[in-house]
Amino acid sequence: MLYFVLQKGISMFNRKPSKGIDFLIKSKKIGQSPEDVASFLRNTAGLNATMIGDYLGERDEFPIKVMHAYVDALNFEGIDFGEAIRYYLRGFRLPGEAQKIDRVMEKFAERYCKCNPNSFTSADTAYVLAYSVIMLNTDAHNMMVKDKMSRSDFIRNNRGIDDGKDLPEVYLSTLYDQIVKNEIKMSADSSVPQNKQPSSVMKLLGLDNIINLVNWKQAEDKALGANDLLIKNIQEKFKAKSAKSESVFYVITDTTILQFMMEVCWAPMMAAFSMTLDQCDDKAATSQCLQGFRYAVHVTSVMCMQTQRDAFVTSVAKFTYLHCVADMKQKNVDAVKAIISIAIEDGDYLQEAWEHVLTCLSRFEHLHLLGEGAPTDASFLTVPLVDSEEKTQKSSTNTASKRTNALQNPAVMAAVRGGSYDSTTAKNNASALVTPDQINNFISNINLLDQIGIFELNHIFAHSQRLNSNAIVTFVEALCKVAITELQSPTDPRIFCLTKIVEIAHYNMNRIRLVWSRIWKVLSDFFVSVGSSENLSVAIFVMDSLRQLAMKFLEREELANYNFQNEFLRPFAVVMQKSNASEVRELVVRCVSQMVLSRVNNIKSGWKSVFTVFTAAAADDRKSIVLLAFETMEKIVRDYFPYITETETTTFTDCVKCLITFTSSKFSSDASLNAIAFLRFCAVKLAEEGFVCHDKDTDHQSNNLDSSEGNAIVHKDDHVYFWVPLLAGLARLTTDTRPTIRKGAVEVLFDILKDHGELFSQSFWTNIFGSVIYPLFNSEICTPNGQSDSTEDGSWNFETKTVAVKCLVDLYVTFFDVMRPELTRVTSVVTSFIRSAYRQSASIGMSVFQRLTEGLASKLSKDEWKEILLCFKESAAHTLVVFDKIVKMMQNIEIPERNESYSEAEKYSDPDIEDEEEANMETSSYAIVKMKNHMSLQLLIVQGIVKLYETHRRSFCAEHMGIILEMLSAITSHASEVSSESALHIKFHKACSLLEISEPAVIHFENESYQSYLKLLQALLHDNPSLSREMNIESQIMLVSVKILRKYLNCAGQEPSKDASCKDPVVHWALPLSAAKKEELSARTPLVLHVMRLLGGLERECFRRNLPLLFPLLANLVRCEHSSREVQVALYDVFQSSIGPIISV
Structure with missing residues (x-):
């Protein structure tokens, strides 16, 4: 029983598909969903292939859903285009109605591009090429077609179909060979007698309605060619019969003979009709002449005799x-x-x-x-x-x-x-x-x-929908020409043809996409041309007419990956960009806004033109236009965001570009800041809709991050193409000239990354850091007063990067587990602030460096600590190199010998000498300022090193401490060398005297460096004895202490005894010190006191081991005549507390 019900349903389907489907659903033989019906059509034996094709092409809602489900179930991934069509058409026959064919092929093109996203620029290309392939198949394998299409014809017919570009000739040649050598055959149908009616082969294949759908003039060209054999045959027959007296009437079945007859008699015919019609008013005569004109036009038109046809039509028009x-x-x-x-x-x-x-x-x-x-x-x-x-x-x-x-x-x-x-x-x-x-x-x-x-x-205009595919295009072209003539009339402009253009567009809008595309190409150029007219009223009327058409067109649903909506709305974008009339631009914005708000459900590729219009509006010089466009953009982003992301990824890129353009608005700061806020809102919506970046195609993502503005079609799952434009757009805003925009862009950029970072894979993070974040720090870091950049740019560059680096560290600490491989580069960015050689930058760099280490302290391995410390060491070393350059600069300057101050120089000196001295003093002033700045920077680094140890000493091993001590040792040694340059001190003194500025506190710099170094060594000795023994910290303390004491004695004029065993007493004369030496000695006193306290605090055994090294220096301090009372007191304490107990023992 069940079997007979199924067979009855199949039988009904083969007679009337919709009734058969309804019967089977009601009988519960198939499910009610489109997917169930599609599966039934695809897998059930006994169904008529012609009826399947006819049902799939229906325009009713349910059959369309079934057709979509049927095609979506097919997998064309990795299949060649020709083979995909062959596989597609195995299951059914193309329906006989053009509109049905169009719907079926349109869906195929969409599905093929989804399965092979990198095959074509858009589904439009696949759609046109599919028609071309079917035409080629018909041409190559139809016995009725004698003159076959060549490879060059096929390539020529497909020029420019890939978004205006040509497909590769090799690709088209290969496709041509596949089709010509292997015919596309559809499913066998037992109901169709295959061995009969050879004249209807095309109909049997379901391809007879396709011939007129493609813009190929090959058939016409063949018809126009003279049939040489026919002419020769006719001439021979006439010659053979010329000698006979009797006349024979020949019945000709080949209508081509009419062409030759018309070529002979058309001119006399036209002369006879024209003269009679011109000179005679008789009703009967004029009617016959006009009837003759009509027949003549018909014959010449059908025979493609263009010159003769135009002559007859022109004559009638003149009459x-x-x-x-x-x-x-x-x-x-x-x-x-x-x-x-x-x-x-x-x-x-x-x-x-x-x-x-x-x-x-x-x-x-x-x-x-x-x-x-x-x-x-x-x-x-x-x-x-x-x-x-x-x-x-x-x-x-x-x-x-x-x-x-x-x-x-x-x-x-x-x-x-x-x-x-x-x-x-x-x-x-x-x-x-x-x-x-x-x-x-x-x-x-x-x-x-x-x-x-x-x-x-x-x-006539209503009848245009009955014109064939080529005729309607030429009709529209002619109508546009006449319309432009009407509108451009200087004395009597008219809109008759313009209104008819709107009408015929409505009449013909339901034509298949292939034909409508050709029609719209003509209309689009017309609307752009007239919409940009200087006649304001004409332009406004035209754009309003275009709005009516667009509203009607957007009622049609567009499948994925197609571009026709964008092409349809392109005139709005072009006129918006070209028009000089603000009224027209405002109307365009209003028209587009109305379309979006009323047809948002159907907009797909049209978003590109929509955002192009609003982007142009955002940069408009009229405030009302800017605010009007932003009002619509606000509603789009807030209420219709899912419609943007459900289409191509480039749509979202266009949306981001539009919002970024609004941030540049010169009319409203609120609009600018709101645009940035909407960029944040876009990120929130992306996260809510589950746009997660997976690692499934790392290489593909990496290769396309820098080409996010391209038009390549990608899978919806490749969510990287949504996030990258958003983040990259915000990154570009960080270079804006307005402080509020810069700061807002930086904050929103890092807030998005921090708030939604859990959605990102490691590869995506790596690419974002490389393409978005690191470029923020590429240029030199300046301070507001930095001399490397005297313009205002230096200030905002510094301010922006200060905010950015703080945000970067917070972000990196938060997602360290995912972004662990970026540790070296992040640390390099942070320490680049230290390398900038400006105290304010270095201060920020040290602060951020501490935040970085504190945030990661518990997560870092020994090797990672080593990476951070080495990066820090490299930055510190870089500052020393710059310091040396400044010192050498000062050493090479000649300071003039003058008693009076530089500001009171003599007025009558040699001009050349005066100029040279002035240049030297300017250089000296610069060097002194830089010297002071670098000393402050070095002290800042020293303090940072000490604090780093104090905070993380439990995490450091011997290797880590070695790096830290090397940094301190390098800085203190450098400070000691600079302070020992007496010639340099003299130059500083002279220059500062002439410039009336304070001298660089070189001694103070040396003292602070050594004190910090000694404190760190002493702390390490106390905190970690085992590590201290491993690193021989005690020896380092002694070496530094000896160095400090010797330098103090040298400054005091007390040379250490070279031979301690000399028994003869040496008489020492206490020579008076200069004021400079006294000042230096006084400055060095705090450091010596620190050494004394350190020595006094050493353990007895430690002091005993190092006494042979220390005792000669301490003895010399005893007899030093110029040492301060504080030093003598400290020395007494060392003897009493450390040396005394040793002697008594």
């Missing part, structure tokens, strides 16, 4: 006398009727001749309006629209009165005077007189035109 109404007669009205008939009956073949036909229709409509007494289009195309509406409302309703008043209209006077057929408008010669007879003839002839109703004109 309408619409360009000279005062001379019009009944036969001319009949000529107008003939033009209308030609347009309806032969529209598929008129091609360029459409321009003549539409020109006649335009002139007829113009005369009709004049006859009605209605206001001309010029009345509101040359004045504000509001005034025009008021005048229209106040116009009289009396027809006779209208016509009387209309005679005063300049447009009517121009029509009465008339002009030549070729003139686009009637001559407007003010000096030409209009006679009463002309006026009377005009009025009576206007009444003659009442024989033709305006509805007959409208029928």
Whole structure:
């Protein structure tokens, strides 16, 4: 029983698919979901392949969902395009209706691009190429096609289909060979007799409706070619029969013979028709002539005889006398009727001749309006629209009165005077007189035109939806040309053809995408051209017309990866960028805003044009436009964010670019800051929607981070393409000239990373650090007063980087477990502030360095501590190199010998010497300032080292302490060397005296360095005896102490005894010290006192071991005549507390 129910459903489906599906669902043989029905169609035996194709192409909602489910279940990943089509068409036959074919192929292109995201620029390319492949298959394997398409023809036919670019010729050649050698065959259908009706092969394949869908003129070109064999055969027959007297009538079945007959007789025919029609007013004669014109146009059109066809059409158009109404007669009205008939009956073949036909229709409509007494289009195309509406409302309703008043209209006077057929408008010669007879003839002839109703004109445009694919394109091209002629008229601009453009766009909008794309390419260029017109009223009217079309078009759903919405809305973007009229730009923003708010559910690729418009608006010089666009952007981001992220990833990139442009607004700081806030909001929404960056395609991510603005199609799962544009955009804002924007951008950037970092993989973090964060610190770090950058940029560069480095450390500490490999680079960024050689920068660098080490202290391994300390050591060493350069700079300067101050220099010295001395003093001033700055910097580093030890001493091993002590030793040694340069001190003294500034506190610098060094050594000796023994800290303390004592004795003029065993007493004379030496000795006293206290605090055994080294120095201190009382007291304490007990023992 169940089997028979299923068979009944299959039988019903093969007769009427929708009824069969309904029966099977109600019988519960298949599920109600589109996926269940799609599975049934794909896997059930006995279904008619033609009926499957017909059902999948239906436009009803449920069959469309079934078709989508059917195609989405197919996997084309990694399959060649030709093979994908072959596999796709195995399950069904293409339906016979063009619209159904279009829907089926459109979905195939979308699915193929989803499975192979890097195959084409967009699904539009795959869509067009699919049609081309099917056309090639039909051409190559249809026995009815004699002249086959060549490889070069196939390549030429597919030029420019990849978003304006050509696909590789090698790719197209390979595809061509695949199709030609291996025919695409669809599923066998038992209901179709395969061995009969060879003339309907194309129909059997389901491909007969495709021939006219693609813009190939190959068929036409072949028809135009002369059939040489046929001509030769006919000539031979005529020659053979020429000697015979009898006449034989030959029935010709090949219509090509008509072409040769028309080529011979068309000129005499036209002359006969034209002369008779021109000279004769007889109704019967003129009717026959016009009938002859109509037939001649038909034959020449069908035979593709373009020159002859255009000649006949032009002749009929001239005989309408619409360009000279005062001379019009009944036969001319009949000529107008003939033009209308030609347009309806032969529209598929008129091609360029459409321009003549539409020109006649335009002139007829113009005369009709004049006859009605209605206001001309010029009345509101040359004045504000509001005034025009008021005048229209106040116009009289009396027809006779209208016509009387209309005679005063300049447009009517121009029509009465008339002009030549070729003139686009009637001559407007003010000096030409209009006679009463002309006026009377005009009025009576206007009444003659009442024989033709305006509805007959409208029928032509409504009939346009029946034109074939090529004809509708040429029709639109001609209509646009006539419309531009109307609108550009200097005296009488009109909008008849413009309104008809909107109408025919509505009529033909449901054509298949392939044809509609060609139509819209023509219309798009037209709207851009006219929308940028200098005539404000015309431009506004055109853009409003485009808005109506867009609203209608956006009712249609667009599949993923297609680009047609973007192409449709492109005129808005182009006009927004090109128009000089603020009114037009404001209208564009309003139109786009209305479309977004009312059609947001259907917008897909159109977002690109939307954001292009708003980006241009954000940079507009009119405040109202900026605020209007931002108001819509605010609503888009707040309320419609999911619609942005569900399309291509480049859409979100465009959104970010738009918001960034708003941050540059010069009209509203609130809008700028709100734009940054919306960037933060975008990150929140991305996180809420689960845009997590996985490690599934690390290499792919890495290769594309720097090309986030490209148009490559990527998988939705590649969420890196959403986060990177957002973060990179914020990074660019950190270089803005406004402090609030810079600071806000830095804070929001790092807040986003910190708040949503758990969503990111390690590879994504690595790429973000490399492409977004590290570049923030690439340029030199300056201070607000830094001399490396005298401009204002130095200040904001420093301020921005100060905020950024603090945020960086907090971020890195938070996500250290994931970002552990970046430790060296992060530390390098932090220590770069120390290397900047400015105390304020170094202070910040040390502070941030401490925050980094404190935050990571418990997580760092020994090797990682070593990396940090080595990086710190490298930065400290760099500052010493700079210090040496400053010292050498000062050593190379010649300080002038003058008693008076530099500010009171003599006025009558040699100018050259004066200039050289002035330059030397400027250099000295710079060197002294830099010297003071570097000494402060060195002390800051020393303090940082000591604090680093105090905080993390339990984490340090011998290797770590070795690095730390090497840093301190290098700084103290350097300080000692500088302080020992007596010549340098003299120069400092001279220069500072002349410049009237204080001298660098070199001795203080040395004292502070040594004291910190000794404190650290002493602390290490006390805190970790085992480590101290391992590193021989006691020996280091002794060496530093000896060095300090010797330097003090040298300063006091007390040379240490070289031979302690000398028994002969030596007489020492106490020579007086200079003031400078006394000052130096006094400055060194605190350091000596520190050494004394350190020695006095040593353990007895330690002191005993080092007594042989220390005792000679202590003895010399005893007999030092110039040492201070504090030193003598400290020395006494050392003897009493340390040496005394040893001696007594």
